[in-house]
Amino acid sequence: MAMKAEQPYTVQNEALEPFKGLRETCVDMSNLKTVGRQRFLNGSVTILQDLDSDNFKFQVELFSSPQGDGQYKQLPMGVPMTRVCDGFKDLYTKIVQPSLKQGENTNFPFITDEGLCPLPAGEYYIKTVEFDTDTWPNQIPRGVLKAVLTFFKNEVSVGGTVMKMKIEDRQ
Numbered sequence: 001m002a003m004k005a006e007q008p009y010t011v012q013n014e015a016l017e018p019f020k021g022l023r024e025t026c027v028d029m030s031n032l033k034t035v036g037r038q039r040f041l042n043g044s045v046t047i048l049q050d051l052d053s054d055n056f057k058f059q060v061e062l063f064s065s066p067q068g069d070g071q072y073k074q075l076p077m078g079v080p081m082t083r084v085c086d087g088f089k090d091l092y093t094k095i096v097q098p099s100l101k102q103g104e105n106t107n108f109p110f111i112t113d114e115g116l117c118p119l120p121a122g123e124y125y126i127k128t129v130e131f132d133t134d135t136w137p138n139q140i141p142r143g144v145l146k147a148v149l150t151f152f153k154n155e156v157s158v159g160g161t162v163m164k165m166k167i168e169d170r171q
Contacts, residue, residue, distance in 0.1 A: 007133045007170070009140060013039040014164040021158035026051070027151040029161040032126065040128040045108075049153075052118035053083035057152045058160075066143035068166065075141070081152065089115030098132040105129055131165075142167050 018029040025048065032043040060079035063072035079091060093111050100106045108124040109116055145167050150160040 007136060007138065009133075009142065009167050010170055011131055011133050011136075012166045012168075013041060013131075014144060014166050015162075016041070017162040017164075019157075019160055019162070021151075021153075022156055024153070024158055026056070026153055026158035028159055032161065035128070038128075038130060040130055041126050042128055044123050044125045046123045047119060047121045050118040050121050051084045051151075053085040055153050056084040056118075056158075057081050057155075058084055058087055059150055059152070061148040061150075063146040063148070064141040064143055065146070066141060068144045072144075072146055077137075078147075084119060084151070085115055085117035088119060089113075094135050096131075098135055099129050100126070140167050142169060 028046040062075040
């Protein structure tokens, strides 16, 4: 049995900057905030249409500001444009889902190995979530990491958020 290694870094949510879609917004993250001294994620995400893989995709672009001074360089890693159901099955389940406990800190459906398609429309709460980073890569640049999550419908942006996280060596 593989032991989960504690990461050599700590992650603190710094800011969330949701944005609307170009013509319509299908994924509304404007009610998601960082709260408290611990900077937990709190609030809700509204999915306004069932997200199927025929029409919906998402991407994650990553940028690093080693000094935390707002000077960002795009990183070669990230998630290229990916069909929603494939991405949630392959990536969400490994990166985000370990931090969420159905019925405890979210009502978002638990995604099994088989996946879930389409992702159902609805309002999903997230309550005082701190990321469980055990499944994250060991090599993450220190400083401020900016992740730009954008959802697309037929190749046009339909909403997303910019998340900034402070990455520091574990003391």
